[in-house]
Amino acid sequence: MNPSSTSSSERxxxxxxxxxxxxxxxxxxxxxxxxxxIPAVEARLPIxxxxxxxxxxxxxxxxxxxxxxxxxMDVLFVGSSVVRCNINPSVFDSVVGGGGEPAxxxxxxxxxxxxxxxxxxxxxxxxxxxxxxxxxxxxxxFAELFPSKRARRFDRIVTGVVESxxxxxxxxxxxxxxxxxxxxxxxxxGTLPSWxxxxxxxxxxxxEEDEVRVFTDSRGWTPRTPxxxxxxxxxxxxxxxxNPRLDDRDCCRDxxxxxxxxxxxxxxxxxxxxxxxxxxxAFRWSGVDGGERYAAYLTLLRAFANSEGFEFIDVTRxxxxxxxxxxxxxxxxxxxxxxxxxxxxxxxxxxxxxxxPKLTASxxx
Numbered sequence: 492m493n494p495s496s497t498s499s500s501e502r503x504x505x506x507x508x509x510x511x512x513x514x515x516x517x518x519x520x521x522x523x524x525x526x527x528x529i530p531a532v533e534a535r536l537p538i539x540x541x542x543x544x545x546x547x548x549x550x551x552x553x554x555x556x557x558x559x560x561x562x563x564m565d566v567l568f569v570g571s572s573v574v575r576c577n578i579n580p581s582v583f584d585s586v587v588g589g590g591g592e593p594a595x596x597x598x599x600x601x602x603x604x605x606x607x608x609x610x611x612x613x614x615x616x617x618x619x620x621x622x623x624x625x626x627x628x629x630x631x632x633f634a635e636l637f638p639s640k641r642a643r644r645f646d647r648i649v650t651g652v653v654e655s656x657x658x659x660x661x662x663x664x665x666x667x668x669x670x671x672x673x674x675x676x677x678x679x680x681g682t683l684p685s686w687x688x689x690x691x692x693x694x695x696x697x698x699e700e701d702e703v704r705v706f707t708d709s710r711g712w713t714p715r716t717p718x719x720x721x722x723x724x725x726x727x728x729x730x731x732x733x734n735p736r737l738d739d740r741d742c743c744r745d746x747x748x749x750x751x752x753x754x755x756x757x758x759x760x761x762x763x764x765x766x767x768x769x770x771x772x773a774f775r776w777s778g779v780d781g782g783e784r785y786a787a788y789l790t791l792l793r794a795f796a797n798s799e800g801f802e803f804i805d806v807t808r809x810x811x812x813x814x815x816x817x818x819x820x821x822x823x824x825x826x827x828x829x830x831x832x833x834x835x836x837x838x839x840x841x842x843x844x845x846x847x848p849k850l851t852a853s854x855x856x
Contacts, residue, residue, distance in 0.1 A: 539678040541671045543651035544643070546602050547613065550711050554598055554622060557709065564622040566597035566842075568711075569614050569753075570630035571642075573769045575601030577826040578630065579835045580710035586839035598622065599711030604643035606635050607749035612648065615756040616657040627757045628842075629750065630769040632824060633734045633788050636743035715825045719772065719817035731823055734775045737787045747795055754801050765842070766796050768805040770834060772823040776811035785811040806837040 538545040558564060568578050580597040588594035600618050602609075610629065619627075635642075649658040656668035671677045706713055722728060737743075750766065757764040768789065776785045789805055796803035807813035814820070819830030826834060 536679065539675070540680060541653055541678040543648045543654055544602060546707075547617070549707055550600055550602070551617070551621065553707055553709060553711055554600070554618075557596070557598055558622070561596045563596055564598060564624045565595045566626045566628060567618055567622050567624035568597065568599045568601060568628050568630065569610050569618060570601045570769070571605045571610070571632075571635060572601060572603040572713075573632055573824050573826075574630035575599055575603070575707075575711070575713050576715040576821075577769055577831050577834055578628075578838065579712045579828075579831045581708075581712070582832050582835040583839045586836050587843045597710065598624075599707075601630070601711070604641060606639070606642040606645075607631070607746045607753070608645045609643060609648055611749045611753040611756070612645075612654065612657060614753050619756060619760055619762075623760070624762055626763045626765065626842075627753075628765045628767055628838075629753060630767050631750070631792070632769045632771055633737075633775070634824075636737075636746045638745075712831070714828045714831070715821040716827060717821065718827045718829075719820040719822060722822060723817065728822060731774070733777050733781065734771075734784060734788070736780070736784050737791060740791060743791075750795075751799055754799055763801075765802045765804060766792065767838065768792065768803070768807070769824075770807050770814040772817075772820045773812045773815035774823050781811050785809070804838065804841050806834065806841060 539548045542548055554564070566580075566583070568574050568580065578599055578601070580599050583597050584595050600613070600622075602613070605613070614627070614629075618624075648654055653668045653671055656664035708714075740747075754764040754766075776782070778784070786809060789809055793803050793805075814826075814830065814834070816830070819827055819833065821827050
C-alpha cells in the first residue's frame with residue numbers, strides 16, 4: 492500500500508471527524524440557545540446577567556414587548572429611581588391622548604442609583620438605539636447633581652463586559668459586546684451558581700434584587716408604597732436632612748457635563764431632549780431660607796438648559812411647597828402612586844402644550 496495514500500486517507504478521516512464534532516457542538520449550543528429563548532423556560536431561570544444591573548434586562552425586555560405591541564416609541568423617560576417611581580407612562584399617555592387610543596407611546600427607563608453619568612451611558616448606547624424615541628425626558632433632582640454614596644459607582648458599572656465596550660469602544664470590545672447582547676447562552680453566565688445558592692432545603696431563597704428592586708409594570712413604572720405618613724410613624728427617616736444651599740457650581744460640574752452629553756446624544760438621533768425637575772417633598776426645602784435655596788437650584792438648571800439650547804421644565808413653578816402632602820410620597824423623594832399621578836399629569840400637560848404637533852406627528856410614523 493502506498494504510504495502517501497494511507498496518510499491522505501487518515502487526514503480525510505480526521506477532517507471528517509473534526510467536521511462532525513464541530514457540527515455536533517454547534518447543534519448542541521444552538522439547541523441550548525433555542526431552549527433558553529422559550530418563555531416558559533426563561534420564566535424559571537434567574538434574570539440574565541449581561542449588564543451590570545439586572546434591572547436593565549427587566550426594562551429592556553419590557554421595552555421589547557411594548558415595541559412589538561405598538562411598533563414605535565415616542566417618549567422615553569430616563570433618570571434614577573425617582574423617575575422610575577414618580578413618572579407613570581400610562582397616566583402620561585392618557586393625558587396627552589385625551590383618554591383615548593394612545594396618541595403617544597411612552598416608556599420609563601429610570602433605574603435605581605443611576606446618577607447623570609450612568610444615565611448618559613445607557614441612554615446613548617442602549618435606550619436610544621433600541622427605543623428610537625422622538626422625545627427624551629430626563630428627570631433630575633438636587634442630590635443627583637453631586638457625588639453620593641446612594642449612587643451606583645460609575646467606575647464599577649463600566650467594568651461590565653457590555654458597558655466596558657460602550658465606554659471603551661474598539662473592534663475586540665465591540666465584538667465581545669455584540670456576542671453577549673446576541674446570544675442567550677452567554678447572557679446566563681454565572682447564573683447557575685447563584686441560582687443554586689437560592690435553594691435551601693428545597694425552597695428558593697428570596698433575592699431582593701430580583702423580586703423587589705427591578706419590579707416594573709408594562710411601561711417601566713414602579714409604584715412605591717407605603718406612604719410617607721406611615722414611614723414617618725415608623726421613624727424610618729430620622730437621618731434625612733433638607734437640601735443645602737447651592738453655592739458653588741463647580742461641585743456639580745461632572746453632573747452637568749453628563750447631562751450635556753446626554754442631550755447631545757439625543758439630538759444626534761434627531762430626537763428632542765428635555766430636562767425636568769423632579770419635585771421632592773417640601774421637607775427638602777424647609778427652613779427660613781428654603782425658598783432661596785430652591786430658587787438657586789432651579790436658576791442653575793434653567794441657565795444651564797438655556798446655554799445648551801434645550802427645554803427645562805419645572806411643574807412647581809418655583810414653589811418649594813408645591814408637593815408637601817405625605818400621602819403623595821413614600822419618602823422625601825420617591826412619590827406614592829397618588830403623587831406620581833399628579834406629577835405625571837402636570838408634566839404631560841406641559842409637554843402637550845409645548846410639543847403637541849411633534850407628538851401627534853410621531854404617532855403616525
